[in-house]
Amino acid sequence: MNAPQIGAVPALAANAAAELNPPLWLLAEVTYRCPLHCVFCYNPVDFEQHKQELSTDDWLRVLREGRAMGAVQCGFSGGEPLLRDDLEVLVAEARQLGYYTNLITSGVGLTEARAERFKAAGLDHIQLSFQDSTREVNDLVTRTRTFGLKQEVAHIIKANGWPMVINVVIHRLNIEHIGRIIEMAAELGAEYLELANTQYYSWAFVNRDQLLPTRDQLIRAEQETDRWREKLGDKMRIFFVSPDYHEAKPKKCMNGWGNVFLTITPDGTALPCHTARMLPGLSFPNVRDMGLKGIWFDSEGFNHYRGTGWMKEPCASCEDKEKDLGGCRCQAYLLSQDPDVADPVCPKSPHHHLVEKILSEAETHAASGVDAAAPWGAGQNVHPLIFRGPQESRSLSSGSK
Amino acid sequence: MSDTVPDPASRPAVGSGFRLQWEPAQDCYVLLYPEGMVKLNQSAGEILKRCDAQRSVADIVADLEQAFQTTGLRDEVQAFLRMAYQQKWVRWL
Numbered sequence: 001m002n003a004p005q006i007g008a009v010p011a012l013a014a015n016a017a018a019e020l021n022p023p024l025w026l027l028a029e030v031t032y033r034c035p036l037h038c039v040f041c042y043n044p045v046d047f048e049q050h051k052q053e054l055s056t057d058d059w060l061r062v063l064r065e066g067r068a069m070g071a072v073q074c075g076f077s078g079g080e081p082l083l084r085d086d087l088e089v090l091v092a093e094a095r096q097l098g099y100y101t102n103l104i105t106s107g108v109g110l111t112e113a114r115a116e117r118f119k120a121a122g123l124d125h126i127q128l129s130f131q132d133s134t135r136e137v138n139d140l141v142t143r144t145r146t147f148g149l150k151q152e153v154a155h156i157i158k159a160n161g162w163p164m165v166i167n168v169v170i171h172r173l174n175i176e177h178i179g180r181i182i183e184m185a186a187e188l189g190a191e192y193l194e195l196a197n198t199q200y201y202s203w204a205f206v207n208r209d210q211l212l213p214t215r216d217q218l219i220r221a222e223q224e225t226d227r228w229r230e231k232l233g234d235k236m237r238i239f240f241v242s243p244d245y246h247e248a249k250p251k252k253c254m255n256g257w258g259n260v261f262l263t264i265t266p267d268g269t270a271l272p273c274h275t276a277r278m279l280p281g282l283s284f285p286n287v288r289d290m291g292l293k294g295i296w297f298d299s300e301g302f303n304h305y306r307g308t309g310w311m312k313e314p315c316a317s318c319e320d321k322e323k324d325l326g327g328c329r330c331q332a333y334l335l336s337q338d339p340d341v342a343d344p345v346c347p348k349s350p351h352h353h354l355v356e357k358i359l360s361e362a363e364t365h366a367a368s369g370v371d372a373a374a375p376w377g378a379g380q381n382v383h384p385l386i387f388r389g390p391q392e393s394r395s396l397s398s399g400s401k
Numbered sequence: 402m403s404d405t406v407p408d409p410a411s412r413p414a415v416g417s418g419f420r421l422q423w424e425p426a427q428d429c430y431v432l433l434y435p436e437g438m439v440k441l442n443q444s445a446g447e448i449l450k451r452c453d454a455q456r457s458v459a460d461i462v463a464d465l466e467q468a469f470q471t472t473g474l475r476d477e478v479q480a481f482l483r484m485a486y487q488q489k490w491v492r493w494l
Binding site for chain 1: 417418420422424425426427431433434435436437438487489
Protein backbone atom coordinates (compact mmCIF):
# COMPACT_ATOMS: atom_id res chain seq x y z
CA MET A 1 0.00 0.00 0.00
CA ASN A 2 1.17 3.50 -0.57
CA ALA A 3 1.82 6.18 1.91
CA PRO A 4 -0.98 8.74 1.87
CA GLN A 5 -0.20 12.41 2.09
CA ILE A 6 -2.72 13.27 4.74
CA GLY A 7 -2.31 16.68 6.29
CA ALA A 8 0.39 17.38 3.71
CA VAL A 9 0.69 21.01 4.74
CA PRO A 10 1.09 21.01 8.50
CA ALA A 11 0.68 24.78 8.75
CA LEU A 12 -2.82 24.45 7.42
CA ALA A 13 -3.74 21.23 9.15
CA ALA A 14 -6.23 21.63 11.92
CA ASN A 15 -5.03 20.79 15.40
CA ALA A 16 -5.20 17.07 15.94
CA ALA A 17 -7.81 16.30 18.51
CA ALA A 18 -6.65 14.36 21.52
CA GLU A 19 -9.61 12.01 21.38
CA LEU A 20 -9.89 9.05 19.04
CA ASN A 21 -10.85 10.18 15.56
CA PRO A 22 -12.83 8.22 12.99
CA PRO A 23 -10.93 6.64 10.07
CA LEU A 24 -10.13 8.93 7.15
CA TRP A 25 -9.44 6.08 4.76
CA LEU A 26 -11.60 3.14 3.90
CA LEU A 27 -9.63 0.56 1.95
CA ALA A 28 -11.93 -1.88 0.24
CA GLU A 29 -9.93 -4.93 -0.80
CA VAL A 30 -12.78 -6.30 -2.83
CA THR A 31 -11.11 -9.51 -4.00
CA TYR A 32 -7.92 -11.53 -3.62
CA ARG A 33 -8.35 -12.87 -7.16
CA CYS A 34 -5.72 -11.49 -9.53
CA PRO A 35 -4.56 -12.25 -13.06
CA LEU A 36 -1.00 -11.30 -12.08
CA HIS A 37 1.39 -13.39 -10.00
CA CYS A 38 3.70 -10.71 -8.61
CA VAL A 39 6.53 -12.02 -6.49
CA PHE A 40 6.23 -9.03 -4.10
CA CYS A 41 2.44 -9.04 -3.69
CA TYR A 42 1.29 -7.73 -0.29
CA ASN A 43 -1.79 -9.97 -0.10
CA PRO A 44 -1.38 -12.55 2.64
CA VAL A 45 0.36 -15.73 1.50
CA ASP A 46 -2.60 -17.75 2.83
CA PHE A 47 -5.17 -15.69 0.84
CA GLU A 48 -6.71 -18.88 -0.52
CA GLN A 49 -8.12 -19.55 2.96
CA HIS A 50 -9.96 -16.22 3.01
CA LYS A 51 -11.52 -16.08 -0.42
CA GLN A 52 -15.22 -16.05 0.45
CA GLU A 53 -16.08 -12.60 -0.88
CA LEU A 54 -18.60 -10.14 0.50
CA SER A 55 -21.73 -9.56 -1.56
CA THR A 56 -22.54 -6.29 -3.33
CA ASP A 57 -25.04 -5.42 -0.59
CA ASP A 58 -22.46 -6.04 2.14
CA TRP A 59 -20.02 -3.69 0.40
CA LEU A 60 -22.66 -1.01 -0.09
CA ARG A 61 -23.47 -1.14 3.62
CA VAL A 62 -19.75 -0.93 4.50
CA LEU A 63 -19.36 2.13 2.26
CA ARG A 64 -22.33 3.89 3.87
CA GLU A 65 -21.22 3.13 7.42
CA GLY A 66 -17.66 4.29 6.71
CA ARG A 67 -18.82 7.55 5.20
CA ALA A 68 -21.25 8.17 8.05
CA MET A 69 -18.31 7.87 10.46
CA GLY A 70 -16.38 10.49 8.48
CA ALA A 71 -14.08 8.54 6.15
CA VAL A 72 -13.26 10.68 3.08
CA GLN A 73 -10.91 8.60 1.00
CA CYS A 74 -12.08 5.32 -0.43
CA GLY A 75 -9.64 2.97 -2.14
CA PHE A 76 -10.78 0.01 -4.19
CA SER A 77 -7.98 -2.52 -4.38
CA GLY A 78 -7.40 -6.23 -4.30
CA GLY A 79 -6.19 -8.57 -5.79
CA GLU A 80 -7.39 -6.99 -8.97
CA PRO A 81 -10.56 -5.05 -8.13
CA LEU A 82 -11.65 -5.02 -11.79
CA LEU A 83 -12.40 -8.73 -11.43
CA ARG A 84 -15.51 -7.75 -9.45
CA ASP A 85 -18.34 -7.24 -11.94
CA ASP A 86 -20.10 -4.94 -9.48
CA LEU A 87 -17.20 -2.50 -9.13
CA GLU A 88 -19.02 0.22 -11.09
CA VAL A 89 -21.94 -0.05 -8.66
CA LEU A 90 -19.63 0.26 -5.65
CA VAL A 91 -17.71 3.21 -7.12
CA ALA A 92 -20.93 5.03 -8.01
CA GLU A 93 -22.27 4.63 -4.48
CA ALA A 94 -18.95 5.70 -2.92
CA ARG A 95 -18.78 8.81 -5.08
CA GLN A 96 -22.39 9.69 -4.42
CA LEU A 97 -21.75 9.38 -0.67
CA GLY A 98 -18.97 11.98 -0.97
CA TYR A 99 -15.84 9.86 -0.87
CA TYR A 100 -12.87 10.70 -3.05
CA THR A 101 -12.75 7.45 -4.98
CA ASN A 102 -9.47 5.77 -5.89
CA LEU A 103 -9.14 2.70 -8.08
CA ILE A 104 -5.89 0.87 -7.40
CA THR A 105 -5.34 -1.50 -10.29
CA SER A 106 -2.91 -3.48 -12.39
CA GLY A 107 -4.89 -2.23 -15.37
CA VAL A 108 -5.86 -5.73 -16.49
CA GLY A 109 -9.53 -5.48 -17.44
CA LEU A 110 -9.73 -1.71 -17.85
CA THR A 111 -11.15 -1.55 -21.34
CA GLU A 112 -12.38 1.66 -22.96
CA ALA A 113 -15.97 0.58 -22.41
CA ARG A 114 -15.39 -0.07 -18.74
CA ALA A 115 -13.48 3.19 -18.33
CA GLU A 116 -16.52 5.01 -19.71
CA ARG A 117 -18.72 3.36 -17.11
CA PHE A 118 -16.33 4.36 -14.32
CA LYS A 119 -16.33 7.91 -15.63
CA ALA A 120 -20.11 7.93 -15.49
CA ALA A 121 -19.94 6.49 -11.96
CA GLY A 122 -17.83 9.49 -10.92
CA LEU A 123 -14.52 7.72 -10.25
CA ASP A 124 -12.03 10.39 -9.15
CA HIS A 125 -8.64 8.82 -9.71
CA ILE A 126 -6.78 5.74 -10.89
CA GLN A 127 -3.52 4.39 -9.54
CA LEU A 128 -1.94 2.12 -12.11
CA SER A 129 0.83 -0.28 -11.22
CA PHE A 130 3.81 -0.84 -13.47
CA GLN A 131 6.45 -3.40 -12.72
CA ASP A 132 9.28 -2.08 -14.85
CA SER A 133 10.28 -0.08 -17.90
CA THR A 134 11.15 -3.29 -19.73
CA ARG A 135 8.90 -6.01 -21.06
CA GLU A 136 11.31 -8.67 -19.79
CA VAL A 137 11.20 -7.75 -16.10
CA ASN A 138 7.50 -6.84 -16.18
CA ASP A 139 6.62 -10.22 -17.61
CA LEU A 140 9.07 -12.04 -15.37
CA VAL A 141 7.93 -10.70 -11.98
CA THR A 142 4.20 -10.93 -12.81
CA ARG A 143 4.46 -14.19 -14.78
CA THR A 144 2.17 -12.64 -17.39
CA ARG A 145 2.47 -10.83 -20.69
CA THR A 146 0.99 -7.50 -19.64
CA PHE A 147 3.60 -4.90 -20.54
CA GLY A 148 1.91 -3.57 -23.67
CA LEU A 149 -1.50 -3.69 -22.05
CA LYS A 150 -0.40 -1.39 -19.22
CA GLN A 151 0.77 1.22 -21.68
CA GLU A 152 -2.63 1.13 -23.37
CA VAL A 153 -4.42 1.45 -20.05
CA ALA A 154 -2.31 4.49 -19.19
CA HIS A 155 -3.53 6.12 -22.42
CA ILE A 156 -7.15 5.28 -21.59
CA ILE A 157 -6.76 6.86 -18.14
CA LYS A 158 -5.33 10.06 -19.60
CA ALA A 159 -7.91 10.18 -22.42
CA ASN A 160 -10.64 10.19 -19.77
CA GLY A 161 -9.04 13.08 -17.92
CA TRP A 162 -8.33 11.22 -14.68
CA PRO A 163 -5.34 12.18 -12.60
CA MET A 164 -2.95 9.25 -12.82
CA VAL A 165 -0.66 7.89 -10.15
CA ILE A 166 1.80 5.30 -11.39
CA ASN A 167 3.08 2.97 -8.72
CA VAL A 168 6.18 0.89 -9.25
CA VAL A 169 7.42 -1.51 -6.61
CA ILE A 170 11.21 -1.28 -6.59
CA HIS A 171 13.49 -4.25 -5.91
CA ARG A 172 16.78 -5.72 -7.04
CA LEU A 173 15.39 -6.88 -10.39
CA ASN A 174 14.34 -3.39 -11.54
CA ILE A 175 16.24 -0.88 -9.40
CA GLU A 176 18.92 -0.39 -12.05
CA HIS A 177 16.19 0.78 -14.47
CA ILE A 178 14.89 3.53 -12.20
CA GLY A 179 15.84 6.41 -14.51
CA ARG A 180 14.07 4.82 -17.45
CA ILE A 181 11.06 4.00 -15.23
CA ILE A 182 10.76 7.67 -14.26
CA GLU A 183 11.10 8.75 -17.87
CA MET A 184 8.40 6.29 -18.93
CA ALA A 185 5.97 7.54 -16.26
CA ALA A 186 6.58 11.13 -17.37
CA GLU A 187 6.03 10.20 -21.02
CA LEU A 188 2.76 8.49 -20.12
CA GLY A 189 1.61 11.71 -18.43
CA ALA A 190 1.46 10.58 -14.79
CA GLU A 191 0.84 13.37 -12.28
CA TYR A 192 2.43 11.35 -9.50
CA LEU A 193 4.94 8.52 -9.49
CA GLU A 194 5.41 6.35 -6.45
CA LEU A 195 8.71 4.51 -6.41
CA ALA A 196 7.73 2.09 -3.70
CA ASN A 197 10.78 0.33 -2.37
CA THR A 198 9.57 -3.16 -1.55
CA GLN A 199 8.23 -3.61 1.96
CA TYR A 200 9.08 -7.11 3.05
CA TYR A 201 5.77 -8.70 4.00
CA SER A 202 3.77 -11.56 2.56
CA TRP A 203 5.09 -12.70 -0.84
CA ALA A 204 7.92 -10.17 -0.77
CA PHE A 205 9.04 -11.62 2.56
CA VAL A 206 9.09 -15.10 1.02
CA ASN A 207 11.19 -13.80 -1.90
CA ARG A 208 13.30 -11.33 0.03
CA ASP A 209 16.66 -12.90 -0.80
CA GLN A 210 16.03 -12.23 -4.47
CA LEU A 211 14.42 -8.81 -4.08
CA LEU A 212 16.41 -6.87 -1.51
CA PRO A 213 18.77 -4.47 -3.27
CA THR A 214 22.25 -3.59 -2.12
CA ARG A 215 23.03 -0.36 -0.31
CA ASP A 216 24.96 0.91 -3.29
CA GLN A 217 22.02 0.24 -5.61
CA LEU A 218 19.71 2.21 -3.34
CA ILE A 219 22.05 5.16 -3.06
CA ARG A 220 22.39 5.33 -6.83
CA ALA A 221 18.62 4.94 -7.31
CA GLU A 222 17.93 7.84 -4.97
CA GLN A 223 20.53 10.01 -6.71
CA GLU A 224 19.01 9.19 -10.08
CA THR A 225 15.55 10.04 -8.71
CA ASP A 226 16.82 13.40 -7.48
CA ARG A 227 18.31 14.15 -10.90
CA TRP A 228 14.94 13.45 -12.53
CA ARG A 229 13.08 15.51 -9.95
CA GLU A 230 15.23 18.46 -10.88
CA LYS A 231 14.77 17.85 -14.59
CA LEU A 232 10.98 17.39 -14.46
CA GLY A 233 10.27 20.16 -11.96
CA ASP A 234 6.62 20.14 -10.87
CA LYS A 235 5.41 18.36 -14.01
CA MET A 236 5.34 15.08 -12.12
CA ARG A 237 5.73 14.52 -8.40
CA ILE A 238 7.92 11.60 -7.41
CA PHE A 239 7.61 9.86 -4.05
CA PHE A 240 10.49 7.64 -3.06
CA VAL A 241 9.13 5.33 -0.38
CA SER A 242 11.76 4.88 2.29
CA PRO A 243 13.51 1.49 2.27
CA ASP A 244 13.29 0.93 6.01
CA TYR A 245 15.68 -2.03 6.28
CA HIS A 246 18.48 0.08 4.82
CA GLU A 247 17.59 3.37 6.44
CA ALA A 248 17.36 1.78 9.90
CA LYS A 249 14.44 4.08 10.54
CA PRO A 250 11.21 2.58 11.84
CA LYS A 251 8.18 3.85 9.96
CA LYS A 252 5.04 5.18 11.58
CA CYS A 253 3.23 2.29 10.04
CA MET A 254 -0.20 3.08 8.54
CA ASN A 255 0.21 6.48 10.21
CA GLY A 256 -0.61 4.79 13.49
CA TRP A 257 -2.49 1.61 14.35
CA GLY A 258 -6.24 2.17 14.05
CA ASN A 259 -5.61 5.87 13.50
CA VAL A 260 -6.30 6.68 9.83
CA PHE A 261 -6.86 3.46 7.88
CA LEU A 262 -9.66 0.96 8.02
CA THR A 263 -9.07 -2.00 5.69
CA ILE A 264 -11.85 -4.40 4.81
CA THR A 265 -10.56 -7.64 3.30
CA PRO A 266 -12.45 -9.60 0.61
CA ASP A 267 -14.09 -11.87 3.19
CA GLY A 268 -15.20 -8.94 5.36
CA THR A 269 -12.54 -9.08 8.05
CA ALA A 270 -11.73 -5.56 9.24
CA LEU A 271 -8.05 -4.80 9.78
CA PRO A 272 -5.92 -1.79 10.80
CA CYS A 273 -3.64 -2.72 7.88
CA HIS A 274 -3.79 -5.26 5.08
CA THR A 275 -1.33 -7.66 6.70
CA ALA A 276 -2.39 -7.46 10.37
CA ARG A 277 -4.26 -10.76 10.22
CA MET A 278 -0.90 -12.57 10.52
CA LEU A 279 -0.38 -11.31 14.09
CA PRO A 280 -0.86 -14.02 16.70
CA GLY A 281 -3.20 -13.65 19.65
CA LEU A 282 -5.38 -10.97 18.08
CA SER A 283 -8.87 -11.35 16.75
CA PHE A 284 -10.33 -9.03 14.16
CA PRO A 285 -14.05 -8.56 13.66
CA ASN A 286 -15.95 -9.20 10.46
CA VAL A 287 -18.34 -6.68 8.91
CA ARG A 288 -20.86 -9.51 8.52
CA ASP A 289 -21.13 -9.60 12.32
CA MET A 290 -20.45 -6.06 13.50
CA GLY A 291 -20.97 -2.44 12.42
CA LEU A 292 -17.95 -0.36 11.41
CA LYS A 293 -18.32 1.97 14.37
CA GLY A 294 -18.08 -0.83 16.90
CA ILE A 295 -15.20 -2.34 14.95
CA TRP A 296 -13.23 0.91 14.90
CA PHE A 297 -13.87 2.20 18.40
CA ASP A 298 -14.52 -0.87 20.53
CA SER A 299 -12.96 -4.00 19.06
CA GLU A 300 -9.99 -5.60 20.79
CA GLY A 301 -8.10 -5.95 17.49
CA PHE A 302 -8.27 -2.22 16.71
CA ASN A 303 -7.49 -1.08 20.25
CA HIS A 304 -4.62 -3.44 21.00
CA TYR A 305 -1.74 -1.47 19.48
CA ARG A 306 -3.31 1.99 19.49
CA GLY A 307 -1.14 4.74 20.93
CA THR A 308 1.88 3.87 23.07
CA GLY A 309 0.41 2.00 26.07
CA TRP A 310 1.35 -1.45 24.73
CA MET A 311 5.05 -0.63 24.40
CA LYS A 312 7.91 -2.40 26.12
CA GLU A 313 11.49 -1.14 26.39
CA PRO A 314 13.33 0.25 24.49
CA CYS A 315 10.22 1.86 22.96
CA ALA A 316 8.44 2.79 26.19
CA SER A 317 11.06 5.34 27.25
CA CYS A 318 12.22 6.32 23.74
CA GLU A 319 12.10 10.00 22.85
CA ASP A 320 10.87 9.10 19.35
CA LYS A 321 8.02 6.88 20.46
CA GLU A 322 5.29 9.30 19.39
CA LYS A 323 7.05 9.91 16.09
CA ASP A 324 7.33 6.31 14.88
CA LEU A 325 5.05 4.48 17.36
CA GLY A 326 7.60 1.70 17.62
CA GLY A 327 7.51 0.95 13.89
CA CYS A 328 5.53 -1.85 12.32
CA ARG A 329 3.94 -4.66 14.36
CA CYS A 330 3.87 -7.08 11.44
CA GLN A 331 7.56 -6.47 10.77
CA ALA A 332 8.37 -7.00 14.46
CA TYR A 333 6.52 -10.31 14.32
CA LEU A 334 7.96 -11.45 10.98
CA LEU A 335 11.56 -10.77 12.03
CA SER A 336 11.54 -11.64 15.73
CA GLN A 337 8.37 -13.76 16.12
CA ASP A 338 7.19 -11.29 18.79
CA PRO A 339 4.71 -8.60 17.71
CA ASP A 340 5.19 -6.59 20.94
CA VAL A 341 8.86 -5.68 20.49
CA ALA A 342 10.44 -2.67 18.79
CA ASP A 343 10.55 -2.90 15.01
CA PRO A 344 13.91 -4.62 14.37
CA VAL A 345 14.85 -2.06 11.70
CA CYS A 346 15.43 0.36 14.61
CA PRO A 347 19.08 0.42 15.73
CA LYS A 348 17.86 0.54 19.35
CA SER A 349 16.06 -2.78 18.94
CA PRO A 350 17.70 -5.81 20.58
CA HIS A 351 16.81 -7.65 17.35
CA HIS A 352 18.50 -5.16 15.03
CA HIS A 353 21.32 -7.63 14.32
CA LEU A 354 18.75 -9.70 12.37
CA VAL A 355 18.24 -6.84 9.92
CA GLU A 356 21.99 -6.27 9.65
CA LYS A 357 22.46 -9.92 8.81
CA ILE A 358 19.77 -9.79 6.11
CA LEU A 359 21.39 -6.69 4.60
CA SER A 360 24.82 -8.25 4.54
CA GLU A 361 23.38 -11.36 2.89
CA ALA A 362 21.83 -9.14 0.21
CA GLU A 363 25.31 -7.83 -0.60
CA THR A 364 26.55 -11.41 -0.92
CA HIS A 365 23.65 -12.54 -3.11
CA ALA A 366 24.08 -9.56 -5.41
CA ALA A 367 27.86 -10.06 -5.60
CA SER A 368 27.44 -13.73 -6.47
CA GLY A 369 25.30 -12.68 -9.42
CA VAL A 370 22.40 -14.93 -8.45
CA ASP A 371 19.67 -12.75 -9.86
CA ALA A 372 21.57 -11.34 -12.81
CA ALA A 373 22.37 -14.77 -14.17
CA ALA A 374 18.99 -16.43 -13.66
CA PRO A 375 16.47 -14.51 -11.60
CA TRP A 376 13.96 -17.34 -11.86
CA GLY A 377 16.42 -20.04 -10.91
CA ALA A 378 17.94 -21.14 -7.66
CA GLY A 379 21.31 -19.80 -6.65
CA GLN A 380 23.47 -20.53 -3.66
CA ASN A 381 21.18 -20.78 -0.64
CA VAL A 382 18.42 -18.98 -2.53
CA HIS A 383 15.23 -20.73 -3.54
CA PRO A 384 13.65 -19.95 -6.92
CA LEU A 385 11.21 -17.03 -6.96
CA ILE A 386 7.82 -18.04 -5.61
CA PHE A 387 5.02 -16.54 -7.68
CA ARG A 388 1.77 -15.46 -6.08
CA GLY A 389 -1.01 -17.85 -6.99
CA PRO A 390 -3.73 -20.02 -5.50
CA GLN A 391 -1.67 -23.19 -5.66
CA GLU A 392 1.39 -21.56 -4.10
CA SER A 393 -0.87 -20.04 -1.44
CA ARG A 394 -2.26 -23.44 -0.49
CA SER A 395 1.18 -24.96 -0.39
CA LEU A 396 2.65 -22.13 1.74
CA SER A 397 -0.32 -22.25 4.14
CA SER A 398 0.01 -25.97 4.70
CA GLY A 399 3.78 -25.63 5.11
CA SER A 400 3.42 -23.05 7.89
CA LYS A 401 0.91 -25.06 9.88
CA MET B 402 -0.95 35.58 -16.07
CA SER B 403 2.10 35.41 -13.88
CA ASP B 404 2.60 32.27 -11.85
CA THR B 405 3.62 34.10 -8.77
CA VAL B 406 1.61 37.29 -8.43
CA PRO B 407 -2.11 36.73 -9.00
CA ASP B 408 -3.60 39.46 -11.14
CA PRO B 409 -6.64 40.95 -9.36
CA ALA B 410 -8.70 40.35 -12.53
CA SER B 411 -7.84 36.67 -12.96
CA ARG B 412 -10.29 34.01 -11.88
CA PRO B 413 -9.09 31.04 -9.81
CA ALA B 414 -10.73 27.63 -9.80
CA VAL B 415 -10.02 24.53 -7.75
CA GLY B 416 -7.29 22.54 -9.51
CA SER B 417 -8.12 19.55 -11.63
CA GLY B 418 -8.04 16.29 -9.69
CA PHE B 419 -8.79 18.19 -6.47
CA ARG B 420 -12.12 18.39 -4.75
CA LEU B 421 -13.11 20.83 -2.03
CA GLN B 422 -15.80 19.78 0.38
CA TRP B 423 -17.14 20.52 3.83
CA GLU B 424 -16.66 17.65 6.27
CA PRO B 425 -18.95 17.72 9.29
CA ALA B 426 -16.88 14.99 11.01
CA GLN B 427 -13.80 17.21 10.81
CA ASP B 428 -15.71 20.44 11.23
CA CYS B 429 -13.72 22.02 8.42
CA TYR B 430 -13.25 22.23 4.68
CA VAL B 431 -10.95 19.63 3.23
CA LEU B 432 -9.23 19.43 -0.12
CA LEU B 433 -9.23 15.91 -1.49
CA TYR B 434 -6.84 14.64 -4.14
CA PRO B 435 -5.49 11.27 -5.25
CA GLU B 436 -4.90 9.27 -2.08
CA GLY B 437 -4.62 12.34 0.08
CA MET B 438 -6.31 15.13 1.93
CA VAL B 439 -5.47 18.53 3.29
CA LYS B 440 -7.50 19.82 6.21
CA LEU B 441 -7.99 23.53 5.72
CA ASN B 442 -8.11 26.14 8.42
CA GLN B 443 -10.99 28.56 8.33
CA SER B 444 -9.42 31.27 6.21
CA ALA B 445 -8.06 28.78 3.66
CA GLY B 446 -11.48 27.17 3.42
CA GLU B 447 -13.25 30.51 3.00
CA ILE B 448 -10.90 31.55 0.21
CA LEU B 449 -10.98 28.25 -1.65
CA LYS B 450 -14.74 27.91 -1.60
CA ARG B 451 -14.90 31.19 -3.49
CA CYS B 452 -12.51 29.91 -6.18
CA ASP B 453 -15.36 28.99 -8.50
CA ALA B 454 -13.99 30.10 -11.88
CA GLN B 455 -16.52 32.95 -11.83
CA ARG B 456 -15.13 35.35 -9.28
CA SER B 457 -11.90 37.31 -9.82
CA VAL B 458 -9.29 37.69 -7.11
CA ALA B 459 -10.61 41.22 -6.53
CA ASP B 460 -14.15 39.84 -6.19
CA ILE B 461 -12.98 37.25 -3.68
CA VAL B 462 -11.19 39.88 -1.59
CA ALA B 463 -14.24 42.15 -1.61
CA ASP B 464 -16.52 39.26 -0.80
CA LEU B 465 -14.42 38.12 2.16
CA GLU B 466 -14.02 41.64 3.50
CA GLN B 467 -17.77 42.03 3.43
CA ALA B 468 -18.50 38.59 4.92
CA PHE B 469 -16.10 39.11 7.80
CA GLN B 470 -16.66 42.88 8.08
CA THR B 471 -13.04 43.78 7.73
CA THR B 472 -10.62 45.39 5.28
CA GLY B 473 -7.08 44.89 4.01
CA LEU B 474 -7.34 41.17 3.19
CA ARG B 475 -5.82 41.50 -0.25
CA ASP B 476 -2.25 40.59 0.69
CA GLU B 477 -3.32 37.58 2.71
CA VAL B 478 -5.56 36.28 -0.08
CA GLN B 479 -2.88 36.79 -2.71
CA ALA B 480 -0.24 35.08 -0.58
CA PHE B 481 -2.52 32.13 -0.02
CA LEU B 482 -3.41 31.85 -3.72
CA ARG B 483 0.25 31.96 -4.68
CA MET B 484 0.93 29.04 -2.36
CA ALA B 485 -2.23 27.26 -3.52
CA TYR B 486 -1.16 27.63 -7.14
CA GLN B 487 2.25 26.17 -6.39
CA GLN B 488 0.53 23.20 -4.73
CA LYS B 489 -1.81 22.93 -7.77
CA TRP B 490 -4.80 23.41 -5.49
CA VAL B 491 -5.97 26.18 -7.83
CA ARG B 492 -5.59 26.95 -11.49
CA TRP B 493 -6.15 30.27 -13.25
CA LEU B 494 -8.77 31.00 -15.84
